[in-house]
Amino acid sequence: MTEELLSLQSVNMTYYGSAFGLTDVDLALSEGETLIVYGREGSGKSTLLRIIAKLEEISSGEILLKGRKIRDISYKELNFGYTFGKESLDKRKTVGEIISYPMLLREYSEDKIGEYLEYAEHFFDLDCACKVSNLKEIDVAHMILARLFSVERQLYLVDDVWKDLPLEIQSEIVDKVVLLTQAKSAIVAIGDVRLAEKFFDKNRLTVAFGGTFTSALPLDQIKRRPQNMESAILCGYELHIGRLQKTELGYYAELEGEKYPVSQPISDIYVGKEVCFALDGAFGVQKFYYDKNCERIIAD
DSSP, X not given: OOOEEEEEEEEEEEOTTOSOEEEEEEEEEETTOEEEEEXXXXXXXXXXXXXXXXXXXXXXXXXXXXXXXGGGSXXXXXXXXXXXXXXXXXXXXXXXXXXXXXXXXXXXXXHHXXXXXXXXXXXXXXXXXXXXXXXXXXXXXXXXXXXXXXXXXSEEEEOOTTTTSOHHHHHHHHHHHHHHTXXXXXXXXXXXXXXXXXXXXXXXXXEEETTEEOOOBOHHHHHHSOSSHHHHHHTTOEEEXXXXXXXXXXXXXXXXXXXXXXXXXXXXXXXXXXXXXXXXXXXXXXXXXXXXXXXXXXXX
C-alpha cells in the first residue's frame, strides 16, 4: 500500500485586504503520485502551490507531511521544489548558474553538475553559457524546469510557467513535464484542458474554481458527477441556464421551451428559479445541476 505523503485538511487562506483566498481545501497525495490541479487563471492553483511550499501562510486548517505539520518542519527538511517565476531570476547570471544553484547548495561534485548541465542542454534545448537576460520566453520556462528537477526532491510543485506561450509550444513543454514527473511525487498546475489531458490516463486531478477544489479523483469518476462548473466543462458537458420547475410527476428543467426530467434538488427553494443545467448530447439533462452561480451541485 502506498504511503500518504501530503495531506491538506480543511485549509483556508485569505490575502490581507482581499476577498479572494482558498476555502476548505481537503486534498491528499501519495508517495510517487502526480496530482493535477486544473483551473482557469485566478482559480487558486498557484495559491495552492504557494501555501504548500510555505511561501504563504494559511488562516486555518492543517497541512501535514507524513503526519507532521509542515509549519513545524524546516525548508531544508521539507525538500520541496517550486517553479519560481521569471521575475525572481537574476538576469545577470548565465543559464548554467541558475540551473546549478540547487546542486551547489547540496555540494554536488563538479562532475555531477557538469553531467546534469549537459543533459539539460540536450533535453531542454538550452545554452548554459547564455545570459538569462538574452533568453526567449520558451527558454526561460525550460530553465525554470531544468533547475527544479536538477536535484531529488521530496515533492515537486510545478506551476504553469509556460502559460503565456503559444499553445503548440506549451504542449511541447508539458510533454517534458509528463516525462519528468513519472514515478515522482508532484503537483502540477495546468490552466488549459488540452494540456491537462496529457496526464489523464494515470493520474488523479482536482478542479479549482473560485478558491475551492474538488475531491481528487480520476477523470472517469469526476465525469459521473462533476462537483462544480469547471469540472463539468472539463468533462465536455454543455452548461445552460434554465428554470427549475415542479409538477405532481416530479421535477423538470425548462430550457428554450423544452422540458427535461431532472432529479430532485436539495431544497424546493430552487423551484421556479434559474439554475445551471449540464447537457449531454446523448442523454439530455444530467442528474446533477448547479445553482445559478455554478458554485455547487444542488441536485441529489
